[in-house]
Amino acid sequence: MGARLTLERVSLSFGGVHVLEEVGFDVEAGSVFGLVGPNGAGKTSLFNCISGHYRPSAGSIKIDGEEVLGLVPAKLAKHGLARTFQHPALQLEATVLENVLLGGHTRQPGTALAWAVRLPKTARSERDQRAEALDWLDRVGLRWAADVAADELSHGLHKSIELARALMLHPGILLLDEPAAGLSHGEVQHFIATVKSLRAEGITVVVVEHNMSVISQVTDRVLVLDHGKKLMEGTAASAQADPRVIEAYLGAPDAA
């Protein structure tokens, strides 16, 4: 089941440069929330704060009401947070399936010795994980590529591999950084259907995306960031109609 994500007055600076200034929003459990805004607005930096890769200089980040600011990514994974990256880090020489199986690593039961001697319980779990990884690959449209080396797939599809890998963690909150960039039209349609199905299962999704058609189709609410500050928050339709958003972002060439 999805978790609620609440940010209050999150600020981040690098050497005196203010990257984020008092950004706050509340994502209801089981909803899809979009973060949009021009290049350099601070969207990825905000993701990095939520996922524990950056430490904000001030503010509060709560998952289901529990303060998680300052926790390292591995601890946040235990709170049910998983993410994908704008530039995925994959084992390129390994197969797509092997990459997805890495996501289940932290959920494997048993001691290292049990794994080394392959006790029946661990062998069964390995089979279960493989079956589950193939199911997630099916969900993201990559079942056909399970045995293909990851580097044979496009950069866009690398993000779909990362999505399947993140889903192996059974996240309550999933952060997706530009998941549709580099996908073909058909792949984008599949991605939209995947996000809708995850939402139907109650997973909370926060998505950074420049493709406003994707944002309109998958999100319940969006927050528009500009120069590290909240410009507005509302539905995708209200953002697209907002003159401030049109001036700061939608009139710019990076908004698709």
Ligand SMILES: Nc1ncnc2c1ncn2[C@@H]1O[C@H](COP(=O)(O)OP(=O)(O)OP(=O)(O)O)[C@@H](O)[C@H]1O
């Ligand atoms: N580690 C860092 N050190 C210094 N500056 C940084 C660091 N990370 C991000 N920034 C700066 O923060 C600002 C926001 O960058 P960020 O990548 O978060 O924007 P974005 O909205 O995700 O942009 P895009 O849509 O292009 O991905 C930029 O000016 C960037 O140079």
